[in-house]
């Protein structure tokens with residue numbers, strides 16, 4: 001059936017959740033921040049800092065506060081306009097945690113056993129030869145997919161842009177929503193969400209300082225907003241081979257070039273590619289070029305970021321305003337669920 005010309009297709013809601021477990025690095029920017037910022041063009045976009053999700057691992061209160069502000073400041077410095085989109089902290093929306101219980105009662109335990117974050121933690125225990133495969137695993141990690149489902153469902157999101165590793169969690173959210181709808185669908189139905197893997201995620205994994213994927217877990221990152229001197233130092237540390245300056249080089253095998261590709265203008269990338277292939281361009285020169293490109297692009301963002309991290313900056317007010325907008329969405333959903341299940 002085709003839509004009649006009079007039908008206006010409603011704007012889809014997209015929801016992005018970011019766990020504040022560290023200071024953002026270049027890989028996060030390329031793989032997550034940049035692609036998610038594009039969503040603003042075609043969606044009603046919501047972005048939240050999943051601070052209660054970080055509690056499964058971050059146990060230092062000052063650090064959790066710092067990472068939460070750092071992640072929020074990063075997104076705003078990178079171009080998110082809190083007046084146009086909704087930016088909030090998960091912990092500022094208490095409705096999420098009430099719905100969390102309701103949805104836990106809809107979620108099969110077997111579904112949680114199969115969730116990959118939990119399975120990966122068990123595998124690590126088994127590989128380490130521990131007798132108890134659940135050693136060191138808290139219930140927060142185990143229940144994490146339920147809370148993530150609620151994050152999504154309570155905001156009635158249509159699409160959820162996530163890294164590949166998170167698509168299973170969005171499928172679990174759809175599954176839990178389906179269970180609820182099956183029982184209570186006559187009174188209230190959750191929207192069934194869909195995961196989308198941003199283009200940046202499919203093709204480009206940024207290498208880190210040791211050539212492996214840039215990741216906090218490998219301690220091989222270039223922080224997005226480290227100072228200029230530190231940035232220069234870290235770029236110099238990216239490994240290269242010992243091909244002499246005069247020899248032709250394979251750009252695609254170079255970690256430095258792979259990073260340059262993600263930040264420099266296409267003409268600059270094409271020109272550098274040719275120069276490397278022709279011979280005569282050394283790794284030192286390539287690293288200087290990468291530093292210049294990164295610094296030119298990141299400096300204005302870094303200034304905004306540093307200003308937002310000041311104790312009395314507008315950041316906290318922005319998050320409070322965002323929480324108010326987010327709660328306007330969450331409150332009516334929870335009220336309908338409460339009626340549907342029989343507690344109101």
Ligand code: ADP
Nearest residue numbers: 027028031032163204205206213214215216217
């Ligand atoms: P980390 O590996 O540093 O802990 P996360 O797992 O918190 O990073 O990832 C947050 C987001 O950043 C995800 O969407 C992920 O796909 C993206 N991301 C992380 N590292 C990279 C990378 N090296 N290249 C591209 N994207 C990345």
Ligand code: TRP
Nearest residue numbers: 016017018019050053148151160
């Ligand atoms: N689990 C996601 C991660 O580790 C973060 C997250 C929590 C999330 N809740 C979400 C992402 C809801 C999208 C939607 O990166």
